[in-house]
Amino acid sequence: VAAAVGHLSLAGLVGGTAVLALGAASGPGPLSPANHSRLPHWIAGPLAGHWLRVGPGGFVALMGALILFYAGALACRTAVPTKSILIAMGVLYGTLALAPPLLSGDVFSYLAYGRMGALHGIDPYAHGPVAIAHDPVFAFTHWRSTPSVYGPVFTLLSYAIVPLGLTASLWTLKTLTVASAVALIWLVGAAARKRGHDPWGPAMLVALNPFMLVYATGGAHNDVIMLALALAAVNLALAGERAPAPAGRRPYAAGAVAVASAAIKASSAVILPFMLLGPKRDGWQRTAVGMAGAAVGLAVASLIAFGSHATGFVDTLAGQKDLASISSWPVTLDQWVGPGTDLRTVARVIAVVVLVALMVQTWRRRMDWIAGAGWALLVVGVTSPWLLAWYTTWPLPFAAVSRDRRLIIASLFAQALFLAHRIPAVAG
């Protein structure tokens, strides 16, 4: 029975994701929201031209079904052959590679920032996409007057793909995201194995997660690239942790790769202190040197590429502290309690206190450093007044590797609450 349920769940995940991908490719709509009036073929991609339409209510129903299938697959994972799991993962991520960007137009902002710098000579850290209103990508961007909030590694990467042309750039970014997701899954399994655990459970926890599939990978968000680099750093740190002293160059590389992850998107900077506090205490200096070296190298590269605007993304991020999304925990509580108290400030204070407590616990060896990093990412996400679906995937790889059940439950709970928030907005 367990094998049958496991196979059925995997088939359900594949089928549900395929329906969402086909629905998104069938025309403009909430699944393909970049432009509300048109979905050109260069965006719709190879799945274009299907009759299948998925409305808002259908989307919520499908997400609900995917969550059930996810639970079923995880519960019955030991009864399902590895081959079946691998095939399901391959079909899932292959389908997402062929689908148009799902549920978000952010990938077009990535393209716009790249084209601003590489094609039009406009610094994306100083201006928003409105500066290239004549560019064909502009019609699909949403954050038109906002300069880039992404780190220099990602911005330079987006510059590098511009010569391919707009269509190839889009699909290169999508392919890169899917490749990063596959790498992330492999790295989660590898880290679990380094810890002496079965790699398949943690890998499935991340790979089959509906938010990781539909929002993060389907939406081609750079969060996936950020997480893949972060888990690469975790693997290097674990390898150094297990090696006899001295641990060789791995701690240097771990520090450098962790900084590179934060230079894709600043959110992962929160894991840096845990990398210093957690693994072998005598190796932290090497990790710190790796971090410092990478930071200096990136600073020089950024100054050369972006001049005086090199830290522009930090200023833009700081200027967005008043953003509010309806799914965020502080905003939800604000609505519940009433606006008399400023719960957003309270949430920021709580975040700082919890982060310090996590670091202290990690330093005192009362908490696994990987779990600490995962909790830190979760706290940063849920105390922010601006919570998006793909942010809820940040702690998941760390929860999977650390096998911290509280963290796993808390991460999935945050995702469930997020979906509950969307019900009235999308299901009518």
Added chain:
Amino acid sequence: MKPRRARGLLTRRPRVIDVVLVVVATVMLLATVSEVRRIYVLRARAPQDRTAFRAFVRGEGRPVATFAAPELVRGVGGTDLECATRRPVLGSGWRLCLFLRRAGPLADRVIGGFRRDARTGLAPPERVDCFGRAMRAGLCVPPAGPPQQTARTPTTIDAAVGFTTRYAGLRADARSRVAEHYSAVFSRRRSALSAGSRTPRGGPR
């Protein structure tokens, strides 16, 4: 360091951290259920509020088409705050926001209102078109510099509507400021799936 082995959460004595996590989860669950319920309740009143808004606009001698479709922003202390952007400058002009009673003849439901910049939901509303409840609650403050226009004289509607206490007004003020801030988020059904990724003051994240 050897990682601590995970043990069943239900098979051992709960620790303080478990209790804290359960409390946080319960509070968030209740808040989310309350929020979802509030949105549905608000939606049920939306059609009547829209009609009352349009009746008010007609009563002021302006064509209904002057404004885009009114949006119910939220309930504010026994009233509903309904706002609409003035045409033809959608997204860049100003919004008229009205406080509406939830019962009674449609023509008498408006008990106050104000105008505010449609581009900057957080900016203070201008004194122009400020009347009734909004004015009494001190909701309408002049823009930077000396005010160029004075507050509109309260209408007969205002005179007919009594206000309970100053506290209620202040509460409405605070509530509606928050409501304005969230209005952009609540009004974007199409971007709802992507979690409000079109809020104009932000950026892709």
